[in-house]
Amino acid sequence: DAGVTQSPTHLIKTRGQHVTLRCSPISGHKSVSWYQQVLGQGPQFIFQYYEKEERGRGNFPDRFSARQFPNYSSELNVNALLLGDSALYLCASSLEDTSRAGELFFGEGSRLTVL
Amino acid sequence: GNSVTQMEGPVTLSEEAFLTINCTYTATGYPSLFWYVQYPGEGLQLLLKATKADDKGSNKGFEATYRKETTSFHLEKGSVQVSDSAVYFCALSATGNQFYFGTGTSLTVIP
Numbered sequence: 001d002a003g004v005t006q007s008p009t010h011l012i013k014t015r016g017q018h019v020t021l022r023c024s025p026i027s028g029h030k031s032v033s034w035y036q037q038v039l040g041q042g043p044q045f046i047f048q049y050y051e052k053e054e055r056g057r058g059n060f061p062d063r064f065s066a067r068q069f070p071n072y073s074s075e076l077n078v079n080a081l082l083l084g085d086s087a088l089y090l091c092a093s094s095l096e097d098t099s100r101a102g103e104l105f106f107g108e109g110s111r112l113t114v115l
Numbered sequence: 116g117n118s119v120t121q122m123e124g125p126v127t128l129s130e131e132a133f134l135t136i137n138c139t140y141t142a143t144g145y146p147s148l149f150w151y152v153q154y155p156g157e158g159l160q161l162l163l164k165a166t167k168a169d170d171k172g173s174n175k176g177f178e179a180t181y182r183k184e185t186t187s188f189h190l191e192k193g194s195v196q197v198s199d200s201a202v203y204f205c206a207l208s209a210t211g212n213q214f215y216f217g218t219g220t221s222l223t224v225i226p
Contacts, residue, residue, distance in 0.1 A: 004158070033213070042119075042204050042216030043159070056212040090159065104214060106151075106159040 002027070004107035006091050012113045013081050021076045021110045025093030031055075032074040033104065034066055035090040043090055049074060078112075086114045117142045121205045121217035128195055128224050136190040136220045138179075138205035146209040148172075148181050148188040151216070153202045162190075162203070195224045 005024045013019050025032050031050040035043035045058035049068035063079045072093075078085055088111050092104040122137040140146065150162040150172070163172030168183035177192045188205060205217040 031212075035214075035216075040218070042206075042218050043214075045213035045215070048212040050212075058213060092159075102208075103149075103161045103164070104151075104159075105161075108158040 004091055004093050004105050006089075006107040006110050008110055009108070010111045010113075012115060014115050015081055015083060017081050017114075019078050019081060019112060021078075021089050021091075021112075023074045023076070023091030023093075023107060025072050025074070025091075026105055029093035029095055029105070030072055031094045031096065031102075032068055032072065033092045033094070034074070034076045035092065036060075037088040037090055037109070039087070046076070046089075081114045083114050086112060088112075117146070117207060117209050117215045119205050119207055119215050119217040121203075121220055123218070123220065125221040125223060128222070130197055130224055130226050131194045132224075134190070134192040134195045134199075134222070136203055136205075136222070138188045138190065138217060140186050140188065140205075140207050142186075142207055142209045144209045146207040148179070149206040149208070149214070150177070150179055150188070150190050151204045151206055153204065153219075155201070159204065195222070197224045197226055200224050 033048040034046040037043045047066040048056040052068045066076045068074045088109040090109045091107045094102045096102040118141045147166045149164045151159045152162045163174040165172040165181035171180045202219045
């Protein structure tokens with residue numbers, strides 16, 4: 001079975017632009033989470049969606065938004081890009097809604113560079 | 116709040132050496148604890164987990180014991196191999212639906 005797939009793998013944008021990142025979860029997984037990983041740091045939680053509903057939001061500005069589609073794929077949108085948004089954006093899928101005992105399955109990420 | 120602190124790297128060891136990567140946590144409620152690993156060029160993947168105090172997670176020769184009294188979840192392996200070279204992340208999940216990750220520890224094993 002295919003793992004979590006993300007696109008694009010790399011992209012370069014300039015300040016003020018908008019970006020859309022896409023994620024397809026593992027087949028059968030209904031939960032998708034997004035994390036931001038700045039170089040040298042651990043992943044930071046941005047959003048979690050389950051059955052197309054937002055179930056959690058991290059401490060990120062309103063420039064960040066996401067949605068989940070009926071086929072459980074997801075998009076992360078970032079508006080008015082800042083230099084500090086440069087990071088690896090990770091998508092993770094899981095079977096369950098709650099995360100206490102569940103395992104996250106990560107994609108390889110989308111590397112965003114903002115110039 | 117919830118947070119994870121893990122030892123800073125990078126760590127360089129010779130093959131067959133003993134490995135310990137320290138991880139301590141702060142959490143509300145009763146968290147589950149995880150170690151994730153990121154091999155070069157690959158995505159994060161679960162290495163092991165423990166869901167309650169005194170549980171021991173183990174996989175691929177790695178072990179970690181959930182110690183509530185010391186709020187720790189140290190990763191150990193008795194004899195590392197070159198193929199263990201990777202970045203290791205300690206993480207917790209408590210209330211809600213998010214994971215909290217440490218900053219990662221880079222391990223390089225030399226032959």
